[in-house]
Amino acid sequence: MTDPSSDTHSSLAEAAQPHSQVAVFDGSQPLAMTAGVSLSPFTIAYQTYGELNADKSNAILLCHALTGDQHVANRHPLTGKPGWWSALVGPGRPFDTEKFFIICSNVLGGCMGTTGPASIDPTTGRPYGLTLPMVTIADMVRAQAMLIDRLGIDTLFCVAGGSMGGMQVLQWAALYPERVFSAMPIATAARHSSQNIAFHEVGRQAVMADPDWRGGRYSDQGVRPAKGLAVARMAAHITYLSDEALQRKFGRKLQDRAEPTFSFDADFQIENYLRYQGSTFVDRFDANSYLYVTRACDYFDLAGDYGGSLARAFSGAKSRFCVVSFTSDWLYTTAESRAIVHALNAGGAPVSFVEIETDKGHDAFLLEEPDFVATTRGFLRGAARARGLSEKGSA
Amino acid sequence: MIMSQSGGEMPQTALTRIDLLLVASMVEHGARVLDVGCGDGELLRLLADTRNVDARGVEISQKGVNHCVAKGLSVVQGDADVDLADYPDDGFDYVILSQTLQATRNPRKVLEQMMRIGKRAIVSFPNFGHWRIRWQLGVRGRMPITENLSYAWYETPNIHLCTIKDFVNLVGVVDARILRAVAMNSSGAQIRVNAPWWAWNLFGEQGVFLLERQTKD
Numbered sequence: 290m291t292d293p294s295s296d297t298h299s300s301l302a303e304a305a306q307p308h309s310q311v312a313v314f315d316g317s318q319p320l321a322m323t324a325g326v327s328l329s330p331f332t333i334a335y336q337t338y339g340e341l342n343a344d345k346s347n348a349i350l351l352c353h354a355l356t357g358d359q360h361v362a363n364r365h366p367l368t369g370k371p372g373w374w375s376a377l378v379g380p381g382r383p384f385d386t387e388k389f390f391i392i393c394s395n396v397l398g399g400c401m402g403t404t405g406p407a408s409i410d411p412t413t414g415r416p417y418g419l420t421l422p423m424v425t426i427a428d429m430v431r432a433q434a435m436l437i438d439r440l441g442i443d444t445l446f447c448v449a450g451g452s453m454g455g456m457q458v459l460q461w462a463a464l465y466p467e468r469v470f471s472a473m474p475i476a477t478a479a480r481h482s483s484q485n486i487a488f489h490e491v492g493r494q495a496v497m498a499d500p501d502w503r504g505g506r507y508s509d510q511g512v513r514p515a516k517g518l519a520v521a522r523m524a525a526h527i528t529y530l531s532d533e534a535l536q537r538k539f540g541r542k543l544q545d546r547a548e549p550t551f552s553f554d555a556d557f558q559i560e561n562y563l564r565y566q567g568s569t570f571v572d573r574f575d576a577n578s579y580l581y582v583t584r585a586c587d588y589f590d591l592a593g594d595y596g597g598s599l600a601r602a603f604s605g606a607k608s609r610f611c612v613v614s615f616t617s618d619w620l621y622t623t624a625e626s627r628a629i630v631h632a633l634n635a636g637g638a639p640v641s642f643v644e645i646e647t648d649k650g651h652d653a654f655l656l657e658e659p660d661f662v663a664t665t666r667g668f669l670r671g672a673a674r675a676r677g678l679s680e681k682g683s684a
Numbered sequence: 685m686i687m688s689q690s691g692g693e694m695p696q697t698a699l700t701r702i703d704l705l706l707v708a709s710m711v712e713h714g715a716r717v718l719d720v721g722c723g724d725g726e727l728l729r730l731l732a733d734t735r736n737v738d739a740r741g742v743e744i745s746q747k748g749v750n751h752c753v754a755k756g757l758s759v760v761q762g763d764a765d766v767d768l769a770d771y772p773d774d775g776f777d778y779v780i781l782s783q784t785l786q787a788t789r790n791p792r793k794v795l796e797q798m799m800r801i802g803k804r805a806i807v808s809f810p811n812f813g814h815w816r817i818r819w820q821l822g823v824r825g826r827m828p829i830t831e832n833l834s835y836a837w838y839e840t841p842n843i844h845l846c847t848i849k850d851f852v853n854l855v856g857v858v859d860a861r862i863l864r865a866v867a868m869n870s871s872g873a874q875i876r877v878n879a880p881w882w883a884w885n886l887f888g889e890q891g892v893f894l895l896e897r898q899t900k901d
Binding site: 609611627630631634635637639640642643644645646660664666667668670672674675 | 738740746749750752753754755756757758759760761762770771772775
């Protein structure tokens with residue numbers, strides 16, 4: 290595990306000074322939060338790719354997942370790795386940066402420059418920690434809408450995202466139906482299931498059980514709950530993969546040894562892999578932020594906000610939808626996607642639904658799955674035609 | 685269970701093309717249409733391009749759905765026997781079942797769902813009463829194989845074949861009314877309208893029916 294003293298809390302450094310553009314919303318533009326309070330001032334860190342056309346009709350908002358960020362298609366400033374959706378975003382890719390203006394912002398509650406628990410509370414001069422009001426998916430989306438306003442864009446050509454990003458897509462369609470021309474909720478659900486909440490709670494309890502968490506005030510005290518956060522990541526990572534994929538990749542193979550040591554060392558490759566995933570995660574993510582974003586997912590229940598009827602949530606939806614699920618995704622199953630499709634059908638929205646055959650589990654949405662790439666490309670092409678976007682992108 | 689004959693790869697015969705054009709001609713301009721078992725979306729594309737309809741589809745094969753979505757059509761992966769139940773009443777002006785009825789598990793339920801979802805239904809199907817089929821079964825004593833029913837009995841997805849007369853009977857069972865009926869011979873020519881049902885049943889290779897719900901009064 291990384292020694293916390295060996296770096297300068299790089300994830301917290303990004304929270305204060307991100308390698309991104311920022312939009313600051315001062316006292317004149319508070320964010321009305323679901324928790325009943327208003328947040329002001331607040332900041333959104335975001336990346337853009339490509340160019341906005343003259344009539345501002347080619348903008349796409351990509352919504353990132355739980356521990357993703359705005360670095361969708363550029364080298365990550367902390368890890369040096371390619372952006373999380375490089376498989377789908379770039380020149381000639383389905384989300385074609387030569388054709389579309391692509392925006393991705395760090396979510397509210399995140400730790401990559403948008404206001405979150407690691408950001409400084411201007412009233413105290415210290416990080417918010419747990420004093421930041423609880424953030425919901427709707428809060429994330431309302432903040433994004435303010436960014437889109439700031440960029441002078443009225444209607445987004447498409448809002449797309451997977452997992453928690455998909456929840457934001459659904460929330461966009463419910464809150465701002467007239468501002469969403471097309472929508473791609475991928476590998477997601479309209480509500481967090483009991484099992485989903487249960488896994489998140491395990492992660493949060495791992496963080497909180499770390500003595501260095503200090504009730505969330507760890508950064509004031511120059512420590513951080515790296516061990517707890519790493520365990521949280523390890524547990525979560527299992528849910529992103531399928532049993533089949535784990536078996537294929539690791540099986541019962543031993544790590545750099547011919548025989549088991551009959552100890553608690555990481556004898557098995559899968560153990561070594563999970564430990565590595567945990568240790569690299571803590572270098573780029575803030576523990577309190579993890580608590581906030583997991584909680585935001587748990588509170589997500591779109592039907593609940595509309596009298597228990599998901600169809601009512603989408604009653605005003607005019608957007609073209611493409612709902613995508615993956616066969617081996619047991620975290621957000623095809624049944625959850627079908628429930629979304631059912632509700633959209635009930636509202637009469639034009640909806641496509643594809644279940645992609647893959648053994649890669651929930652993470653499949655981040656990968657270059659040929660059928661998924663083809664579906665995305667086809668859907669966007671059809672939507673672009675309907676929107677009157679020419680091949681070059683300028684309408 | 686199977687919705688298009690082979691998941692977006694329906695054998696393209698001259699007759700299937702004529703069938704599509706005939707089905708399309710029964711749809712009013714600008715209507716809301718659901719094509720059940722839409723395969724690779726050929727009929728939907730035709731309807732969208734020539735009749736300016738709001739076209740939606742249901743298709744069981746992922747390959748078929750991918751083809752459709754790639755053409756910009758709104759198509760949901762689903763099973764006619766199961767997933768039509770998810771659609772609200774009167775959501776469409778027309779629900780189309782083209783060359784798919786014989787591959788469903790429960791044709792009666794599927795037709796009932798269609799009449800619930802749409803104001804009108806269009807059904808096209810191969811007529812198992814055609815003389816060539818009767819010849820193969822009656823005289824040669826073999827399960828028929830024709831250009832449009834090209835599978836051997838042991839691997840055919842077509843599990844609920846019927847004759848034109850059988851279908852007319854089913855229309856009564858589900859309380860629907862025939863607005864228009866067309867039978868085509870093997871070269872795609874329509875059988876004379878004033879020909880008796882028995883002639884349709886013997887010489888029609890395909891039946892195409894436009895149905896409407898019986899108004900209850």
